[in-house]
Amino acid sequence: MDVSAGVFRDxxxxxxxxxxxxxxxxxxxxxxxTASAVCSxxxxxxxxxxxxNQKNRSHDVFxxxxxxxxxxxxxxxxxxxxxxxxxxxxxxxxTGDWTTLETGAPVLADAVVAFDCRIxxxxxxxxxxxxxxxxxxxxxxxxxxxxxxxxxxxxHPLKAAPPEQGAAAPANQRG
Amino acid sequence: MDVSAGVFRDxxxxxxxxxxxxxxxxxxxxxxxTASAVCSxxxxxxxxxxxxNQKNRSHDVFxxxxxxxxxxxxxxxxxxxxxxxxxxxxxxxxTGDWTTLETGAPVLADAVVAFDCRIxxxxxxxxxxxxxxxxxxxxxxxxxxxxxxxxxxxxHPLKAAPPEQGAAAPANQRG
Numbered sequence: 001m002d003v004s005a006g007v008f009r010d011x012x013x014x015x016x017x018x019x020x021x022x023x024x025x026x027x028x029x030x031x032x033x034t035a036s037a038v039c040s041x042x043x044x045x046x047x048x049x050x051x052x053n054q055k056n057r058s059h060d061v062f063x064x065x066x067x068x069x070x071x072x073x074x075x076x077x078x079x080x081x082x083x084x085x086x087x088x089x090x091x092x093x094x095t096g097d098w099t100t101l102e103t104g105a106p107v108l109a110d111a112v113v114a115f116d117c118r119i120x121x122x123x124x125x126x127x128x129x130x131x132x133x134x135x136x137x138x139x140x141x142x143x144x145x146x147x148x149x150x151x152x153x154x155x156h157p158l159k160a161a162p163p164e165q166g167a168a169a170p171a172n173q174r175g
Numbered sequence: 176m177d178v179s180a181g182v183f184r185d186x187x188x189x190x191x192x193x194x195x196x197x198x199x200x201x202x203x204x205x206x207x208x209t210a211s212a213v214c215s216x217x218x219x220x221x222x223x224x225x226x227x228n229q230k231n232r233s234h235d236v237f238x239x240x241x242x243x244x245x246x247x248x249x250x251x252x253x254x255x256x257x258x259x260x261x262x263x264x265x266x267x268x269x270t271g272d273w274t275t276l277e278t279g280a281p282v283l284a285d286a287v288v289a290f291d292c293r294i295x296x297x298x299x300x301x302x303x304x305x306x307x308x309x310x311x312x313x314x315x316x317x318x319x320x321x322x323x324x325x326x327x328x329x330x331h332p333l334k335a336a337p338p339e340q341g342a343a344a345p346a347n348q349r350g
Contacts, residue, residue, distance in 0.1 A: 003310050008221035011313045014288040015215065015247055016322045016333060018191040039214040040190065041226050042301035046183035049224075049305070051216050072190055113189040123298070125307060126217035130224070132300060135178050138186045145327050147191045152320050152335035158191060160327035 016151035019073045021084050022050055022058065023106040026065030030106055032092055033058040034085040036150045038070055046135040048115060051128050059129060066119050067103035068133055071111040074146045075157025080108075081148070101137035112147050114139040191326035194248045196259050197225055197233065198281040201240030205281060207267055208233040209260040211325045213245055221310040223290060226303050234304060241294050242278035243308055246286040249321045250332025255283075256323070276312035287322050289314040 023032035037051035050068060052059045062068050073081055080096055082088040097109040101116040108114060117133035145160035198207035212226035225243060227234045237243050248256055255271055257263040272284040276291040283289060292308035320335035 003221045003313050005218035005221065007313055008218045008310055011288045011290060011310075011315050012215045012218075012223075014315065014320055014322065015195075015213065015245075016191070016193040016324050017214075018326075020190075037214050037216070038190065039192075039212050039224070039226060040187045041212070041305060042228075042303040043180035043183045043187075044301045046178045046180065047300055048187075049214070049226075051214060051224075053217075070190075113186045115186060125222055126219045128217040130216060130305075135183055135186075138178050138182055140186055140189065145189055147189065147326060149191050149324055149326075149333060151193075151322055151324075151333055154335070156333055158324060158326055158331055158333070160329070 013153050016149045019081050019148050019150050021071040021108060023069045023071060024062045024065045024067055025104045025106055026067060028061045028064035031058050031061040032084050034081045048133055048135060050131045050133060052131065053128050062119060062131060063122060067105045068117050068119060068131065069105035069107050070115040071108040072113045073148050074112050075148045078148065078155050101139060103136060107139055110141060188328050191324045194256050194323050194325050196246040196283060198244045198246060199237045199240045199242055200279045200281055201242060203236045203239035206233050206236040207259050209256045223308055223310060225306045225308060227306065228303050237294060237306060238297060242280045243292050243294060244280035244282050245290040246283040247288045248323050249287050250323045253323065253330050276314060278311060282314055285316060
Protein backbone atom coordinates (compact mmCIF):
# COMPACT_ATOMS: atom_id res chain seq x y z
CA MET A 1 0.00 0.00 0.00
CA ASP A 2 1.46 3.32 -1.07
CA VAL A 3 0.61 6.61 0.53
CA SER A 4 0.36 9.32 -2.12
CA ALA A 5 1.73 12.82 -1.57
CA GLY A 6 -1.82 14.17 -1.58
CA VAL A 7 -3.08 11.70 1.04
CA PHE A 8 -0.02 12.46 3.18
CA ARG A 9 -0.58 16.23 2.94
CA ASP A 10 -4.27 15.78 3.74
CA UNK A 11 -3.32 13.74 6.81
CA UNK A 12 -0.67 16.27 7.85
CA UNK A 13 -3.28 19.06 7.70
CA UNK A 14 -4.67 17.41 10.87
CA UNK A 15 -1.38 17.63 12.78
CA UNK A 16 -1.74 21.01 14.47
CA UNK A 17 1.42 23.07 14.86
CA UNK A 18 2.53 26.49 16.01
CA UNK A 19 3.18 29.13 13.34
CA UNK A 20 6.64 30.73 13.37
CA UNK A 21 8.69 33.10 11.26
CA UNK A 22 12.08 31.57 10.58
CA UNK A 23 14.54 34.38 9.89
CA UNK A 24 18.23 34.69 9.15
CA UNK A 25 20.77 37.48 8.70
CA UNK A 26 24.41 37.64 7.63
CA UNK A 27 26.59 37.48 4.50
CA UNK A 28 23.72 36.02 2.44
CA UNK A 29 21.47 38.90 3.45
CA UNK A 30 18.33 39.00 5.53
CA UNK A 31 15.47 36.67 4.71
CA UNK A 32 12.66 34.77 6.33
CA UNK A 33 9.73 32.44 5.81
CA THR A 34 6.62 31.27 7.63
CA ALA A 35 6.85 27.70 8.87
CA SER A 36 5.17 25.23 11.16
CA ALA A 37 7.73 22.39 10.87
CA VAL A 38 9.68 23.24 14.01
CA CYS A 39 10.42 20.79 16.77
CA SER A 40 12.28 20.77 20.10
CA UNK A 41 14.98 18.09 20.25
CA UNK A 42 16.77 18.33 23.58
CA UNK A 43 17.55 20.79 26.37
CA UNK A 44 21.08 19.32 26.77
CA UNK A 45 22.38 21.15 24.86
CA UNK A 46 19.37 23.35 23.93
CA UNK A 47 18.64 22.27 20.35
CA UNK A 48 15.71 22.43 17.96
CA UNK A 49 15.13 21.51 14.35
CA UNK A 50 13.43 23.20 11.40
CA UNK A 51 12.41 21.51 8.13
CA UNK A 52 12.69 23.64 4.99
CA ASN A 53 11.96 22.95 1.34
CA GLN A 54 15.21 23.09 -0.62
CA LYS A 55 13.47 25.15 -3.30
CA ASN A 56 12.59 27.87 -0.83
CA ARG A 57 14.86 30.91 -1.17
CA SER A 58 15.23 30.95 2.63
CA HIS A 59 16.89 27.52 2.48
CA ASP A 60 20.12 28.79 0.93
CA VAL A 61 20.11 31.94 3.04
CA PHE A 62 19.88 29.86 6.24
CA UNK A 63 22.61 27.57 4.94
CA UNK A 64 24.92 30.41 3.93
CA UNK A 65 24.45 32.51 7.06
CA UNK A 66 24.69 29.54 9.40
CA UNK A 67 22.04 31.00 11.68
CA UNK A 68 18.27 31.11 12.05
CA UNK A 69 15.79 32.52 14.53
CA UNK A 70 12.48 30.81 15.28
CA UNK A 71 9.98 33.58 16.09
CA UNK A 72 6.81 31.97 17.46
CA UNK A 73 3.69 33.94 16.52
CA UNK A 74 0.42 34.90 18.20
CA UNK A 75 -2.99 35.58 16.65
CA UNK A 76 -2.10 39.28 16.29
CA UNK A 77 0.67 38.30 13.84
CA UNK A 78 -1.43 36.61 11.13
CA UNK A 79 -0.80 39.41 8.60
CA UNK A 80 2.93 39.04 9.26
CA UNK A 81 2.65 35.27 8.78
CA UNK A 82 0.95 35.87 5.42
CA UNK A 83 3.63 38.36 4.35
CA UNK A 84 6.39 35.87 5.16
CA UNK A 85 4.49 33.18 3.29
CA UNK A 86 4.70 35.39 0.21
CA UNK A 87 1.00 36.27 0.33
CA UNK A 88 -0.65 39.63 0.87
CA UNK A 89 0.57 43.08 -0.08
CA UNK A 90 3.09 43.78 2.68
CA UNK A 91 6.77 42.93 2.15
CA UNK A 92 8.73 40.88 4.66
CA UNK A 93 10.33 42.99 7.42
CA UNK A 94 8.25 46.04 6.34
CA THR A 95 6.09 45.70 9.43
CA GLY A 96 6.92 44.34 12.87
CA ASP A 97 9.48 45.56 15.42
CA TRP A 98 12.76 43.79 14.61
CA THR A 99 15.88 43.46 16.72
CA THR A 100 18.81 41.02 17.01
CA LEU A 101 20.32 38.98 19.83
CA GLU A 102 23.50 36.89 19.39
CA THR A 103 23.66 35.57 15.82
CA GLY A 104 22.43 38.57 13.85
CA ALA A 105 19.27 36.82 12.70
CA PRO A 106 16.25 39.15 12.85
CA VAL A 107 14.27 38.73 16.09
CA LEU A 108 10.64 39.82 16.32
CA ALA A 109 10.52 41.91 19.49
CA ASP A 110 6.96 40.91 20.41
CA ALA A 111 7.14 37.24 19.43
CA VAL A 112 5.56 34.78 21.86
CA VAL A 113 9.08 33.44 22.19
CA ALA A 114 12.10 33.75 19.89
CA PHE A 115 14.92 31.20 19.70
CA ASP A 116 18.13 32.62 18.21
CA CYS A 117 20.15 29.68 16.86
CA ARG A 118 23.38 28.66 15.22
CA ILE A 119 22.91 25.94 12.62
CA UNK A 120 24.98 22.89 13.60
CA UNK A 121 24.08 20.44 10.85
CA UNK A 122 21.85 19.97 7.81
CA UNK A 123 20.35 16.66 6.68
CA UNK A 124 18.67 16.44 3.25
CA UNK A 125 15.60 14.17 3.09
CA UNK A 126 13.86 14.11 -0.29
CA UNK A 127 12.74 17.62 -1.23
CA UNK A 128 13.53 19.10 2.19
CA UNK A 129 16.39 19.76 4.59
CA UNK A 130 16.31 19.31 8.33
CA UNK A 131 18.38 22.00 10.06
CA UNK A 132 19.67 21.10 13.53
CA UNK A 133 20.07 24.37 15.39
CA UNK A 134 21.65 25.19 18.75
CA UNK A 135 19.77 27.85 20.73
CA UNK A 136 22.29 30.48 21.79
CA UNK A 137 19.89 33.21 22.91
CA UNK A 138 16.22 33.44 23.70
CA UNK A 139 13.70 36.25 23.95
CA UNK A 140 10.49 35.77 25.88
CA UNK A 141 8.60 38.98 26.53
CA UNK A 142 6.74 38.99 29.84
CA UNK A 143 3.14 39.13 28.73
CA UNK A 144 0.08 36.93 28.73
CA UNK A 145 0.91 33.87 26.65
CA UNK A 146 -1.06 33.29 23.50
CA UNK A 147 -0.17 31.77 20.20
CA UNK A 148 -1.58 30.78 16.83
CA UNK A 149 -1.92 27.19 15.62
CA UNK A 150 -2.07 26.02 12.00
CA UNK A 151 -4.63 23.19 11.88
CA UNK A 152 -7.03 22.04 9.18
CA UNK A 153 -5.43 24.60 6.83
CA UNK A 154 -6.51 27.54 9.00
CA UNK A 155 -5.08 29.79 11.68
CA HIS A 156 -6.46 29.19 15.18
CA PRO A 157 -5.56 31.77 17.83
CA LEU A 158 -5.05 30.09 21.21
CA LYS A 159 -4.77 31.64 24.65
CA ALA A 160 -2.82 30.12 27.53
CA ALA A 161 -5.81 30.23 29.87
CA PRO A 162 -7.98 27.15 29.28
CA PRO A 163 -11.45 27.85 27.86
CA GLU A 164 -14.30 27.68 30.34
CA GLN A 165 -16.34 24.64 29.31
CA GLY A 166 -19.81 25.98 28.62
CA ALA A 167 -19.51 28.70 31.23
CA ALA A 168 -21.05 32.05 30.40
CA ALA A 169 -19.85 33.90 33.49
CA PRO A 170 -16.26 35.12 33.66
CA ALA A 171 -13.87 32.98 35.66
CA ASN A 172 -12.70 34.23 39.06
CA GLN A 173 -15.92 36.19 39.52
CA ARG A 174 -16.67 36.56 43.20
CA GLY A 175 -20.21 36.05 44.42
CA MET B 176 25.34 34.20 26.62
CA ASP B 177 24.30 30.66 27.52
CA VAL B 178 20.74 29.43 27.45
CA SER B 179 20.13 27.14 30.41
CA ALA B 180 18.06 23.96 30.10
CA GLY B 181 15.38 25.53 32.29
CA VAL B 182 15.12 28.71 30.22
CA PHE B 183 14.97 26.59 27.05
CA ARG B 184 12.18 24.38 28.45
CA ASP B 185 10.28 27.46 29.62
CA UNK B 186 10.57 28.92 26.11
CA UNK B 187 9.55 25.63 24.50
CA UNK B 188 6.40 25.53 26.65
CA UNK B 189 5.22 28.40 24.41
CA UNK B 190 5.70 26.43 21.18
CA UNK B 191 2.27 24.82 20.81
CA UNK B 192 2.17 21.31 19.34
CA UNK B 193 -0.28 18.52 18.66
CA UNK B 194 -0.40 15.66 21.15
CA UNK B 195 0.15 12.17 19.72
CA UNK B 196 0.60 8.64 20.96
CA UNK B 197 3.69 7.13 19.38
CA UNK B 198 3.27 3.33 19.35
CA UNK B 199 5.25 0.36 18.11
CA UNK B 200 4.77 -3.41 17.84
CA UNK B 201 6.99 -6.34 16.85
CA UNK B 202 9.79 -8.49 18.22
CA UNK B 203 10.48 -6.00 21.04
CA UNK B 204 6.86 -6.12 22.11
CA UNK B 205 4.17 -3.48 22.07
CA UNK B 206 4.83 -0.12 23.67
CA UNK B 207 3.94 3.51 23.32
CA UNK B 208 4.40 6.99 24.69
CA THR B 209 2.76 10.40 24.56
CA ALA B 210 4.72 12.95 22.54
CA SER B 211 4.45 16.34 20.96
CA ALA B 212 7.82 16.39 19.16
CA VAL B 213 6.53 15.22 15.78
CA CYS B 214 7.17 17.03 12.52
CA SER B 215 6.36 16.56 8.84
CA UNK B 216 9.48 16.52 6.65
CA UNK B 217 8.46 15.91 3.05
CA UNK B 218 5.66 14.39 0.97
CA UNK B 219 8.18 13.02 -1.57
CA UNK B 220 8.55 10.41 -0.21
CA UNK B 221 6.03 10.81 2.66
CA UNK B 222 8.30 11.17 5.69
CA UNK B 223 7.99 12.52 9.20
CA UNK B 224 10.23 12.67 12.24
CA UNK B 225 9.76 12.00 15.94
CA UNK B 226 12.16 13.04 18.74
CA UNK B 227 12.43 10.63 21.66
CA ASN B 228 14.47 10.73 24.88
CA GLN B 229 16.98 7.90 24.80
CA LYS B 230 16.11 7.05 28.42
CA ASN B 231 12.45 6.45 27.52
CA ARG B 232 11.62 2.74 27.36
CA SER B 233 9.80 3.38 24.07
CA HIS B 234 13.07 4.48 22.50
CA ASP B 235 14.59 1.00 22.39
CA VAL B 236 11.27 -0.60 21.43
CA PHE B 237 10.95 1.74 18.43
CA UNK B 238 14.56 1.06 17.51
CA UNK B 239 14.24 -2.71 17.81
CA UNK B 240 10.89 -3.03 16.03
CA UNK B 241 11.87 -0.63 13.25
CA UNK B 242 8.37 0.80 13.15
CA UNK B 243 6.26 3.45 14.82
CA UNK B 244 2.77 4.84 14.44
CA UNK B 245 1.94 8.49 15.13
CA UNK B 246 -1.64 8.58 16.45
CA UNK B 247 -2.77 12.22 16.60
CA UNK B 248 -5.18 12.85 19.47
CA UNK B 249 -8.33 14.91 20.04
CA UNK B 250 -9.67 16.45 23.25
CA UNK B 251 -11.62 13.25 23.98
CA UNK B 252 -8.31 11.38 24.31
CA UNK B 253 -6.74 13.31 27.19
CA UNK B 254 -7.08 10.37 29.64
CA UNK B 255 -5.34 8.18 27.06
CA UNK B 256 -2.58 10.78 26.67
CA UNK B 257 -2.08 10.77 30.44
CA UNK B 258 -1.95 6.94 30.54
CA UNK B 259 0.71 6.88 27.81
CA UNK B 260 2.64 9.57 29.68
CA UNK B 261 2.80 7.17 32.63
CA UNK B 262 0.33 9.22 34.66
CA UNK B 263 -3.12 8.28 35.94
CA UNK B 264 -4.44 4.84 36.93
CA UNK B 265 -5.12 3.30 33.52
CA UNK B 266 -2.46 1.15 31.82
CA UNK B 267 -1.40 1.79 28.23
CA UNK B 268 -3.53 -0.10 25.65
CA UNK B 269 -6.13 -0.96 28.36
CA THR B 270 -8.54 1.54 26.90
CA GLY B 271 -8.99 2.72 23.32
CA ASP B 272 -9.91 0.74 20.21
CA TRP B 273 -6.65 -0.57 18.72
CA THR B 274 -5.99 -2.03 15.29
CA THR B 275 -3.00 -2.37 12.94
CA LEU B 276 -2.30 -1.35 9.33
CA GLU B 277 0.95 -2.29 7.53
CA THR B 278 3.80 -2.41 10.02
CA GLY B 279 2.13 -4.04 13.02
CA ALA B 280 2.42 -0.93 15.18
CA PRO B 281 -0.78 -0.34 17.20
CA VAL B 282 -3.14 2.11 15.48
CA LEU B 283 -5.78 4.00 17.45
CA ALA B 284 -8.98 3.45 15.44
CA ASP B 285 -10.49 6.84 16.29
CA ALA B 286 -7.32 8.93 16.10
CA VAL B 287 -7.65 12.28 14.35
CA VAL B 288 -5.16 10.79 11.89
CA ALA B 289 -2.70 7.92 12.28
CA PHE B 290 0.58 7.61 10.35
CA ASP B 291 1.92 4.05 10.24
CA CYS B 292 5.67 4.26 9.57
CA ARG B 293 8.83 2.30 8.99
CA ILE B 294 11.85 3.82 10.69
CA UNK B 295 14.48 4.67 8.06
CA UNK B 296 17.18 6.27 10.16
CA UNK B 297 18.00 7.42 13.68
CA UNK B 298 20.18 10.40 14.59
CA UNK B 299 21.30 10.89 18.20
CA UNK B 300 21.48 14.51 19.40
CA UNK B 301 22.44 14.94 23.06
CA UNK B 302 19.91 13.13 25.26
CA UNK B 303 17.47 12.43 22.41
CA UNK B 304 17.16 10.57 19.11
CA UNK B 305 15.48 11.86 15.99
CA UNK B 306 13.70 9.01 14.16
CA UNK B 307 13.16 9.56 10.44
CA UNK B 308 10.10 7.53 9.52
CA UNK B 309 8.54 6.71 6.13
CA UNK B 310 4.72 6.73 6.15
CA UNK B 311 3.58 3.43 4.60
CA UNK B 312 -0.10 3.55 5.62
CA UNK B 313 -2.45 6.19 6.93
CA UNK B 314 -5.79 6.10 8.75
CA UNK B 315 -8.01 9.16 8.72
CA UNK B 316 -11.53 8.50 9.98
CA UNK B 317 -14.15 10.60 8.23
CA UNK B 318 -15.45 12.74 11.06
CA UNK B 319 -15.42 16.36 12.09
CA UNK B 320 -11.78 17.32 12.61
CA UNK B 321 -10.72 18.29 16.07
CA UNK B 322 -7.47 17.92 17.93
CA UNK B 323 -5.71 18.75 21.18
CA UNK B 324 -2.73 21.08 21.48
CA UNK B 325 -0.11 21.09 24.23
CA UNK B 326 0.69 24.73 24.96
CA UNK B 327 1.72 26.54 28.14
CA UNK B 328 1.95 23.12 29.86
CA UNK B 329 -1.79 22.44 29.39
CA UNK B 330 -4.06 20.56 26.97
CA HIS B 331 -6.12 22.79 24.69
CA PRO B 332 -8.87 21.07 22.67
CA LEU B 333 -9.21 22.68 19.24
CA LYS B 334 -11.95 22.29 16.63
CA ALA B 335 -11.43 22.65 12.91
CA ALA B 336 -14.21 25.23 12.56
CA PRO B 337 -12.83 28.69 13.31
CA PRO B 338 -14.32 30.41 16.36
CA GLU B 339 -16.84 33.11 15.60
CA GLN B 340 -15.28 36.37 16.76
CA GLY B 341 -17.72 37.71 19.32
CA ALA B 342 -20.72 36.33 17.44
CA ALA B 343 -23.55 34.86 19.50
CA ALA B 344 -25.62 33.56 16.58
CA PRO B 345 -24.63 30.33 14.81
CA ALA B 346 -22.74 30.71 11.57
CA ASN B 347 -24.58 30.07 8.28
CA GLN B 348 -27.86 31.08 9.84
CA ARG B 349 -30.19 32.41 7.16
CA GLY B 350 -32.21 35.51 7.86
